[in-house]
Amino acid sequence: MARMHTGLRLTAATGPLYVRVREGIVKRIAEGHWVAGHMLPSEIRLGQEFGVSQGTVRKALDELAAANIVVRRQGKGTFVATHTHERALFHFFHLNRDDGTRELPESRVLSCRRRRASRLDAARLRLPADARVIVIERVRDLMAQPAIAETVILPEARFPGLGKPHARDLPNTLYQLYQERYGVTVARAVEHLRAVAADAADSRALGVPVGTPLLEIERLALTLDGAPVELRLSRCDTAEHYYESVIE
Amino acid sequence: MARMHTGLRLTAATGPLYVRVREGIVKRIAEGHWVAGHMLPSEIRLGQEFGVSQGTVRKALDELAAANIVVRRQGKGTFVATHTHERALFHFFHLNRDDGTRELPESRVLSCRRRRASRLDAARLRLPADARVIVIERVRDLMAQPAIAETVILPEARFPGLGKPHARDLPNTLYQLYQERYGVTVARAVEHLRAVAADAADSRALGVPVGTPLLEIERLALTLDGAPVELRLSRCDTAEHYYESVIE
């Protein structure tokens, strides 16, 4: 079949076609050409645009669906994945009650301020040394008990004016906010877990004695391009909860 | 194409063919018909045996490869996955040094004894209340420092005589041993993480003060069938290491 190139381009000239198609689609999404929730062209149409067969487009889309980048719905179409409540709960939140159930915690914002990035912030978020960041402190309840003391650090450049007037109104699921208000989609994240002792601030926030062992989670959230967009430090009381990690 | 049924059976009469082929292959592996490391028949041959086309077998095998159940090597064939050193390090071990590198710890066995399963053991391992278990205590070093105090609990029925004469000679990577000596392949695992305070035994094993926050990992390892075969409790000093969890 002749390549038509009626609009879209294959990024590289090397490698399998389906990889190039996949990367072409990712690029389009990352650049905001197709935004979260939008329907992509049909497989046939994409095949025509990329100049490949429908089966090749299908393989590319199947991989993107496996990576939670698109959602496919039979009879309806293929859509750019959105950050739903379910996604937050099942994909990005890993604390279970001892009985194995899971709830998304309610959050109370303690403070929301701006400051210059610390050395660690700048390194993790790949910011210039003098960049400014937004710092959100909040406490999250599980089973109506304070369970997580959380610090969220964001590059101000990406999230201008976030939480400025009504810090208290920040939603519980921040990733939805990032996506809807700022067009920033968190695609993946890396978490570093440690056991630490509660300090005075933790003690106050969580109502546990200083020195209590807490599970510290340092999460770096990344966009589709692999650019870091959020640094989050959570200190969790695991007296009645545990962090679940599935290996398969 | 006519279904041939020259030996293999499709398990269910419902659902897509590739799912039935996939489950048929899993069943064969789980039953020991094809053992770890063995080469499977070619796609063409499997297609003939299952009475489906090569493309359908391919889809089944691709999913099994994605699940680390088989390994595909171009030009050579498709093989039942084995527990290699690499697999242990990259797939089943999650403690990194602070600089991001990873090493598989050396292990020193402290004790290896037999006892009746506790209530918790029996519940987790789905054993009858009076079942007997093998209990291995060991200390694992990272950067030449004791870093993990580990208790491994195994149903004696599945691992007869394990560690009987030479407990000290137990290898570092147990999953290889389970696979090679007992035909038990660990396919997946679920880990529950908590922060706990070091008790007297931890303090002795790891050389840290009583009360030091430790990362406790309770891992339940499962076979292909989803049957639990090992319960492992690791208490980790995370002063110079962290547990890495990737979300994507």
Added chain:
DNA sequence: AAGTGGTCTAGACCACCAA
């Protein structure tokens, strides 16, 4: 009824590997 994704087939050609 028309449009979408989901399954299945058949066959071509390529890349890699071992004898």
Added chain:
DNA sequence: TGGTGGTCTAGACCACTTA
């Protein structure tokens, strides 16, 4: 050279959704 998996195509038919 022959066998393996890897890619790509073309087309048939099914299942689901919406109008």
